[in-house]
Amino acid sequence: MSDDPIPGATVARLPVYLRALASLAASGQDTVSSADLAELAGTQPAQLRRDLSYFGTFGTRGVGYDVATLRASLGAHVGEDEEWPLVLVGVGHLGSALASQFSQPPFRVVAALDVDPALVGTTRAGVVIRHQSEMADAVAETGAVIGVICTPADVAQEVCDGLVAAGVVSILNFAPTLLHTPGHAEIRTVDLAQELAILAFHESHRPR
Amino acid sequence: MSDDPIPGATVARLPVYLRALASLAASGQDTVSSADLAELAGTQPAQLRRDLSYFGTFGTRGVGYDVATLRASLGAHVGEDEEWPLVLVGVGHLGSALASQFSQPPFRVVAALDVDPALVGTTRAGVVIRHQSEMADAVAETGAVIGVICTPADVAQEVCDGLVAAGVVSILNFAPTLLHTPGHAEIRTVDLAQELAILAFHESHRPR
DNA sequence: GCGTGTGAACACCTTCACAGCA
DNA sequence: TGCTGTGAAGGTGTTCACACGC
Numbered sequence: 001m002s003d004d005p006i007p008g009a010t011v012a013r014l015p016v017y018l019r020a021l022a023s024l025a026a027s028g029q030d031t032v033s034s035a036d037l038a039e040l041a042g043t044q045p046a047q048l049r050r051d052l053s054y055f056g057t058f059g060t061r062g063v064g065y066d067v068a069t070l071r072a073s074l075g076a077h078v079g080e081d082e083e084w085p086l087v088l089v090g091v092g093h094l095g096s097a098l099a100s101q102f103s104q105p106p107f108r109v110v111a112a113l114d115v116d117p118a119l120v121g122t123t124r125a126g127v128v129i130r131h132q133s134e135m136a137d138a139v140a141e142t143g144a145v146i147g148v149i150c151t152p153a154d155v156a157q158e159v160c161d162g163l164v165a166a167g168v169v170s171i172l173n174f175a176p177t178l179l180h181t182p183g184h185a186e187i188r189t190v191d192l193a194q195e196l197a198i199l200a201f202h203e204s205h206r207p208r
Numbered sequence: 209m210s211d212d213p214i215p216g217a218t219v220a221r222l223p224v225y226l227r228a229l230a231s232l233a234a235s236g237q238d239t240v241s242s243a244d245l246a247e248l249a250g251t252q253p254a255q256l257r258r259d260l261s262y263f264g265t266f267g268t269r270g271v272g273y274d275v276a277t278l279r280a281s282l283g284a285h286v287g288e289d290e291e292w293p294l295v296l297v298g299v300g301h302l303g304s305a306l307a308s309q310f311s312q313p314p315f316r317v318v319a320a321l322d323v324d325p326a327l328v329g330t331t332r333a334g335v336v337i338r339h340q341s342e343m344a345d346a347v348a349e350t351g352a353v354i355g356v357i358c359t360p361a362d363v364a365q366e367v368c369d370g371l372v373a374a375g376v377v378s379i380l381n382f383a384p385t386l387l388h389t390p391g392h393a394e395i396r397t398v399d400l401a402q403e404l405a406i407l408a409f410h411e412s413h414r415p416r
Numbered sequence: 417g418c419g420t421g422t423g424a425a426c427a428c429c430t431t432c433a434c435a436g437c438a
Numbered sequence: 439t440g441c442t443g444t445g446a447a448g449g450t451g452t453t454c455a456c457a458c459g460c
Contacts, residue, residue, distance in 0.1 A: 009451060015405035019384065033419065042386045045419090046453055053421060061420045062460045078405055079412035086404075093308075097301035101400055106408070146407055170411045172404055176227065178250045186410055190403050192309055195396055196294075196380055197223035197286060199354055200314070202394055203378045204287030217429060241441065253441095254431055261443060269437045269442045 010051045014078050016041045017048070021071040033064035085110040087144035087168065089159050090151035091119055091129055094174060098150060099125040110142040132159075139166040146170045153177040160187070218259045222286050224249045225256070229279040241272035293318040295352035295376065297367050298359035299327055299337055302382060306358060307333040318350040340367075347374040354378045361385040368395070 020040040024032055034045040034052075041048065052058055052070075055077055059065045075081065084107045088095055091114045103109050103125040112124050113132045120131050130138055138144070147163040149156050149171060156175035163171055169185040176194075179187050228248035232240055242253040249256065260266055260278075263285055267273045283289065292315050296303055299322045311317050311333040320332050321340045328339050338346055346352070355371040357364050357379060364383035371379055377393040384402075387395050 007451065011406055011409050012402070014409065015399070015402040016386075018405075035419080040386070044453070046455095047451095049419090049421065050452075057421070059420050060460065061458070062418045064419065077409070079408045082412065084408050084411070093301045093305035097305060098400065100301075102404060104401075107401075107404060145411065146404070148404075169414075170407045172407055178224075178248070186407065188403055188407055190398075190400065191223070192306065192398065193312075193315075194220070194223040195398050196310060196315060196354070196356075197226075198219055199378045199380055199394065199396055200287045200292050201219050201222065201285070203292070203353065204290065206377075215429065243441085252431070254433095255429095257441095257443060258430075265443075267442050270440045271438070272441065 004054070006054050010054055013041065013043065013047075013051055014074060016043075017051070018071065018074055018078065018080070021067055021074070024067045025071060030067050031064050032067055032070075034059070037065065080106045082106060083108055084146055085142055085144045086146045086148055087111040087113065087135075087139055087142065087163070088124075088148045088150065089113045089132065089135070089163070090149060090175075091116075091124055092150065095148075095150035096124055098148060098174070099127070102148065107146075110144050111138040113138060135159075135162050136166045139163070139168060144168060146172065149173045149175055149179075151175055212262070214262050218262055221249065221251065221255075221259055222282060224251075225259070226279065226282055226286065226288070229275055229282070232275050233279060238275050239272050240275055240278075242267070245273065288314045290314060291316055292354055293350055293352045294354045294356055295319040295321065295343075295347055295350065295371070296332075296356045296358065297321045297340065297343070297371070298357060298383075299324075299332055300358065303356075303358035304332055306356060306382070307335070310356065315354075318352050319346040321346060343370050344374045347371070347376060352376060354380065357381045357383055357387075359383055 020037055034048045038045045038048040058070050058073060086102055086107055086109045088099055088109050091112050099109050099112060109125050109127055112127045112129045113135055114120060114129050115132045119129050122129050147168040149159050151159050153175040156173060156177050157179055160171060160179045164181055164183060164185050171185060171187045173179055173187055173189040176191050181187060228245055242256045246253040246256040266278050266281060294310055294315055294317045296307055296317050299320050307317050307320060317333050317335055320335045320337045321343055322328060322337050323340045327337050330337055355376040357367050359367050361383040364381060364385050365387055368379060368387045372389055372391060372393050379393060379395045381387055381395055381397040384399050389395060
């Protein structure tokens with residue numbers, strides 16, 4: 001019941017629930033119903049209850065959920081207790097944006113790499129940018145566990161290979177290309193233009 | 209069979225197929241099997257054939273698909289023939305990155321807005337940044353159809369309201385917050401940190 | 417009474433496996 | 439023979455609806 005297989009769709013919603021809980025906590029609310037929390041998270045109440053049921057029993061019937069308790073429990077399951085050191089490869093505009101976005105707990109950018117000599121030596125999110133050729137050293141020294149690729153698409157595969165070789169097995173890829181990997185690293189590709197294309201599809205099929 | 213309801217999951221894969229087809233076309237290949245195209249797109253052959261079947265019959269049994277024909281047909285369904293004018297709100301690092309990413313056909317950034325006086329008047333992707341207060345005018349003058357929100361989370365909702373008021377009904381939101389809308393505009397929220405959290409979840413549940 | 421937790425029904429999506437056609 | 443197109447099967451995710459406990 002605790003580490004049975006959690007549906008991927010449920011995992012994807014956990015961060016949303018956590019954010020909603022954080023804002024409830026910030027506004028001083030200490031109890032919340034599945035209806036209200038679902039509303040905040042953009043889901044259905046039944047969906048929310050089902051999702052939570054994979055992790056245990058948190059609510060009180062007739063009352064709802066204790067915000068602080070639920071938040072702590074979910075947070076622990078998502079790994080919010082540990083700190084996740086990231087290595088960022090490619091520090092153009094996108095990389096710079098992510099450097100700050102991804103420096104909030106439980107994440108922290110501990111290394112940033114680029115090939116541009118003009119960028120090497122400058123700072124992002126409190127980290128000095130090093131040259132990409134130092135990847136293996138940078139990963140070893142900082143203990144980075146998750147790699148974030150923000151390079152152009154044509155070099156993303158070799159960057160990915162380098163990260164895997166350096167021991168990074170979780171990779172978030174923002175380059176619009178499919179990455180292949182020898183071992184079983186986990187790679188998630190976020191394709192920004194894809195979302196836009198989906199929007200265009202719906203727009204062009206909109207009933208007029 | 210042509211405009212029956214297309215599964216959302218299929219729609220989400222179309223951009224991937226189109227990119228794969230583009231790279232095949234670029235490399236001079238004029239025919240491709242479902243197995244090869246699926247490989248390039250990171251899917252299963254049966255999946256690919258099923259997806260294509262929603263749009264018609266494109267292949268030749270025993271042979272495969274004509275790259276150019278398939279590409280043109282899918283492209284038409286996705287709206288690649290028209291040009292989609294975008295209005296970009298919030299031109300920090302993320303907005304700047306998207307300005308260039310989103311200026312490739314069939315998309316074009318036709319207006320960019322920000323509140324920072326230091327940014328107003330400067331140029332991104334060939335467009336001069338205007339002050340956010342001119343949103344209604346900017347949309348009206350440029351005919352922007354899709355809005356892209358790259359502002360901080362705390363102002364995203366009012367930006368969203370402004371866009372809807374200006375007549376923009378398709379919105380891509382990169383601020384980490386849930387947007388509500390009065391009418392039935394279509395809003396897709398891309399939460400960059402969410403993907404990272406999913407990665408952390410898997411990493412912390414990785415068998416050791 | 418009220419809201420959770422959950423079996424059961426449902427809808428959606430993916431995969432299999434093979435008939436059908438070049 | 440080779441590969442597509444697709445009914446049928448299987449799997450995954452969502453919603454219903456109600457028993458249960460505060």
